[in-house]
Every structure is written in structure tokens, then in C-alpha cells.
Amino acid sequence: xxxxxxxxxxxxxxxxxxxxxxxxxxxxxxxxxxxxxxxxxxxxxxxxxxxxxxxxxxxxxxxxxxxxxxxxxxxxxxxxxxxxxxxxxxxxxxxxxxxxxxxxxxxxxxxxxxxxxxxxxxxxxxxxxxxxxxxxxxxxxxxxxxxxxxxxxxxxxxxxxxxxxxxxxxxxxxxxxxxxxxxxxxxxxxxxxxxxxxxxxxxxxxxxxxxxxxxxxxxxxxxxxxxxxxxxxxxxxxxxxxxxxxxxxxxxxxxxxxxxxxxxxxxxxxxxxxxxxxxxxxxxxxxxxxxxxxxxxxxxxxxxxxxxxxxxxxxxxxxxxxxxxxxxxxxxxxxxxxxxxxxxxxxxxxxxxxxxxxxxxxxxxxxxxxxxxxxxxx
Numbered sequence: 001x002x003x004x005x006x007x008x009x010x011x012x013x014x015x016x017x018x019x020x021x022x023x024x025x026x027x028x029x030x031x032x033x034x035x036x037x038x039x040x041x042x043x044x045x046x047x048x049x050x051x052x053x054x055x056x057x058x059x060x061x062x063x064x065x066x067x068x069x070x071x072x073x074x075x076x077x078x079x080x081x082x083x084x085x086x087x088x089x090x091x092x093x094x095x096x097x098x099x100x101x102x103x104x105x106x107x108x109x110x111x112x113x114x115x116x117x118x119x120x121x122x123x124x125x126x127x128x129x130x131x132x133x134x135x136x137x138x139x140x141x142x143x144x145x146x147x148x149x150x151x152x153x154x155x156x157x158x159x160x161x162x163x164x165x166x167x168x169x170x171x172x173x174x175x176x177x178x179x180x181x182x183x184x185x186x187x188x189x190x191x192x193x194x195x196x197x198x199x200x201x202x203x204x205x206x207x208x209x210x211x212x213x214x215x216x217x218x219x220x221x222x223x224x225x226x227x228x229x230x231x232x233x234x235x236x237x238x239x240x241x242x243x244x245x246x247x248x249x250x251x252x253x254x255x256x257x258x259x260x261x262x263x264x265x266x267x268x269x270x271x272x273x274x275x276x277x278x279x280x281x282x283x284x285x286x287x288x289x290x291x292x293x294x295x296x297x298x299x300x301x302x303x304x305x306x307x308x309x310x311x312x313x314x315x316x317x318x319x320x321x322x323x324x325x326x327x328x329x330x331x332x333x334x335x336x337x338x339x340x341x342x343x344x345x346x347x348x349x350x351x352x353x354x355x356x357x358x359x360x361x362x363x364x365x366x367x368x369x370x371x372x373x374x375x376x377x378x
Contacts, residue, residue, distance in 0.1 A: 030065055033057040037373035044366045046089075047077040063105065069098040080362045081202060081316070084216055094119040100128075107134035121154035121200075126167070139177040146170050155200040163196030181245040191235040198229045204314045205302040213302035215361070227313040229298070235261040239269075249277040264297030265318065273327065281333035291323040301360050316359040325352040336376075344375040 035055040042048045051074075057067040073096070078089035100113030114127040126149030134141050147169045155161035169191040177183045203224045205213035217224030241255035257269040273287030296318040298311040331346040350369040356362055 030059040030062065031378045032059060033067075033377070035373065035375050037371060039369065039371045041367060041369045043368070044364075045077075045079040045362065047075070047079050050074045060101075061103075064103040065101065067098075067100045067102075069096075069100075071096040071098070084203065084205075084361060092120055094122075107138070108132070115149075121156055122151065124149055124151040126150055141175045143173045143175075144171070145173075151195075153196050153200065158200075161200060163200075165193065165195035165197060168192050182242065184242040185240070187237075187239045189235075189237045191233075191237075193233040193235070195231060197231060197233060198227045198313070199315070200226065202227045202313070202315055204300075204312050206305050206308070207302050208305050225308075225312070227315065228311055229313055230263065230311050233261055233263055235259070251275050259293075263318075265293060265295070267291065267293035281335070283329075283331045283333070285327070285329045287327040287329075289323075289325040289327070291321070291325075293321045295320045295358060299358075301358060314359075316356050316362060319359045320357040322355045322357070323352060325350055340377070342377045344377075346371070346373045346375070348372075 033055070034057065035053075037053045039051040039053070040049070051071060053069065053071045055067065055069045057065055059065045073094040074091070075094070076089065076091040094117055096115065096117035098113060098115040100111060102109060102111040109132045111130045112127060114125070116125045117123070126147065128145055128147040130143065130145040132141055132143035147167075149167045151165045151167075153161075153163040153165060169189060171187065171189040173185060173187045175183060175185040203217040204227055205215075205217065206223045206225060207213035214223045237257060237259045239255065239257035241253065243251060243253040245251045252274045253272070255269075255271045257267075259265070259267040259269075269289065269291045271287060271289040273285060275283060275285040277283050296313065298309060299313055299315070299318045301314055301319070303309075303312055327348065327350045329346065329348045331344060333342050333344045335342055348369075348371040350371075352367045352369070354365040354367065356364065
């Protein structure tokens with residue numbers, strides 16, 4: 001499933017790292033901006049992701065701007081999911097372009113975006129519409145966002161395999177400043193997915209009544225079947241967060257997110273972080289995130305022949321999962337002139353640990369994520 005486009009990665013990464021980088025800061029000034037970043041993830045399940053990203057933004061009027069983002073994901077893996085299907089290591093590339101615009105009218109901002117992404121066996125396109133309103137002399141803000149994406153799913157080596165899927169989502173967020181040092185935010189999001197929600201490359205293992213299931217699936221055999229998820233999924237997520245400045249140089253934040261859906265999955269996410277501002281433009285932050293989810297109703301590590309339910313999956317991401325993640329970030333900001341222009345560099349490192357309680361082929365994964373970005377405000 002590798003494509004020749006992957007050969008462009010080296011040149012693109014080099015170009016991204018050499019570009020002057022810029023960030024979208026201080027909307028009221030509406031500057032021309034650009035940014036560049038590179039993200040790398042590697043884990044003990046033999047999966048590596050490299051993602052360079054480039055962003056350009058220009059003002060088209062005093063209160064309006066247009067932004068363009070181009071992202072490349074190069075993914076290579078020989079993970080347990082692939083080995084279970086008796087496949088060789090795969091390499092894939094996804095290219096994505098995102099165009100967005102925003103216009104401010106006093107205390108109101110409206111925005112829209114369109115995103116298109118493509119890879120060897122998957123195409124996706126869709127967009128978002130959003131509006132936000134400042135309230136109470138800008139001490140509060142309410143924002144509403146709606147998005148819709150429409151995808152086509154293919155399968156390598158099978159030109160007749162063509163499935164569709166859609167996602168519609170609505171999100172509302174309320175942010176309130178409590179005092180000069182504290183703010184809180186609440187978010188609720190409702191998402192509906194329809195269509196083909198399985199993977200054409202993921203299989204379930206079938207065991208005889210008195211037999212162990214096979215460790216690998218070499219099709220066509222009766223001991224393995226492609227997974228079959230429901231063709232609809234309704235998802236709810238609610239989150240609350242708060243941040244408080246303890247002094248001029250120290251702040252702390254906490255957050256909690258609750259999730260449930262009609263596949264029977266329920267999860268809890270809790271996070272805490274602290275930031276320390278150091279003289280000469282240095283900023284250090286340290287954060288921790290805990291995540292716990294239960295398994296989907298139709299998930300099983302394997303199935304018994306003759307007892308197959310209407311829906312079945314052995315996707316480890318739909319099993320019982322606990323994860324721990326630490327974020328360590330160091331940034332430096334340089335002042336470029338008396339007009340407020342700044343250059344900022346950020347290095348973020350995020351080690352993580354993922355524990356699977358009900359996936360016998362893999363107990364846990366350790367991962368490391370690194371992000372390097374450069375930003376400039378003119």
C-alpha cells in the first residue's frame with residue numbers, strides 16, 4: 001500500500017524546517033502570518049508517524065482573514081493489527097489541505113472552513129461553520145460550531161470495494177472569566193456517524209468450540225472474518241476546564257471530559273498542568289493526562305464458531321483501555337522590534353503508556369510524540 005509520493009517526504013520535511021514560521025496571534029491586529037511544524041510519533045507496536053505542516057494566513061480586509069494549511073501524514077507500521085492479518089509492513093501517505101476564513105463584526109465572529117484529504121484508499125472532504133459572541137463586556141464568550149465530513153473508503157487490491165461514510169457534528173462552548181486571574185470553560189459536542197464504520201483490513205478470529213483462535217488471519221479461511229461494526233454511531237462528549245494564575249509567572253489548569261456513545265463505550269479523561277514563565281521569554285509547562293474507557297458492546301478478543309452476533313469487532317481501540325500521558329513543553333519568545341513583532345519556538349515531548357486489559361495479542365504500548373514548531377507574529 002506504499003505510494004511513490006512518500007519519496008517527497010525528505011524534501012518536504014527539510015523545506016518545512018527551513019521556512020520562516022508564523023502564528024495566528026492577536027486577531028485584532030489581523031497580521032499576515034505563516035507557520036511551520038513537524039510532528040513525529042513512534043511506539044512499541046512498530047508504528048511511526050511523521051507529520052510536517054505548513055500554514056499561511058493573510059488579511060483580506062480590516063476584520064477578515066483567510067488561512068491555508070497543508071499537512072502530510074506519512075505512516076508506517078507492522079503493528080499487531082497488521083501482523084494478525086498476516087500482512088507485510090505497510091507505508092502510507094495522507095495529504096490534506098484546509099482553507100478557512102473568519103470575519104469579525106464587533107463582538108461577533110463568524111467563520112467557515114473546507115478540508116480535503118486523500119490517501120491510497122481513502123478520500124475525505126467536508127467543512128465547518130462557526131459563530132462566536134462576546135458577552136458581558138468581553139468577560140464571557142459563547143461559540144457554536146457545526147461540521148460535516150463525507151468520506152469514501154477503498155481497499156488495496158480490490159477496485160470494486162467502495163464504501164461511503166459521513167459525520168455530522170455540533171459543538172457549543174461557553175467561556176467565562178471569573179476574575180483577572182481565572183477563567184472556566186464548558187463544552188458539549190454531539191456527533192452522528194453513518195455508513196461504513198469498519199476497516200477493510202481488520203479481521204476477527206473465529207475459534208472452534210474446543211479450540212484456540214488463530215493468531216493470524218490468512219484469507220480466505222473460515223477461522224477469520226472481516227470485522228462488522230454497526231452502520232450508525234451517536235456520540236456525546238462533555239468537558240469542563242479551568243485555569244488560574246497563581247502569580248505573574250505561574251499558572252495551573254485542570255480539565256475533565258466525559259464521553260459515551262450508543263456502541264456502549266464510555267470514557268473519562270482528566271488532565272492537570274502547570275506553566276512557569278521565566279525571564280528572557282522562556283516558558284516551561286508540565287502536564288499529565290489520564291484516560292480510561294470501557295469496551296464496545298460488540299467487542300470480543302475472538303469469537304466462537306456458530307455463535308457469531310450481528311456485529312463483531314476485535315479492534316483493540318474498542319476494547320477496555322487505560323492510558324497515561326505526560327506533556328513537557330519548552331518555548332522561547334524573542335521580541336523583534338518595538339511594534340510587537342515576535343518570534344517563538346516550541347518543543348513539545350509527550351511520552352505515553354497504553355494498557356489493554358482485554359486484548360490478548362498485546363498487553364500494552366509505550367509511545368513517544370515530539371513536536372517542533374516555529375512561530376512569528378508581525
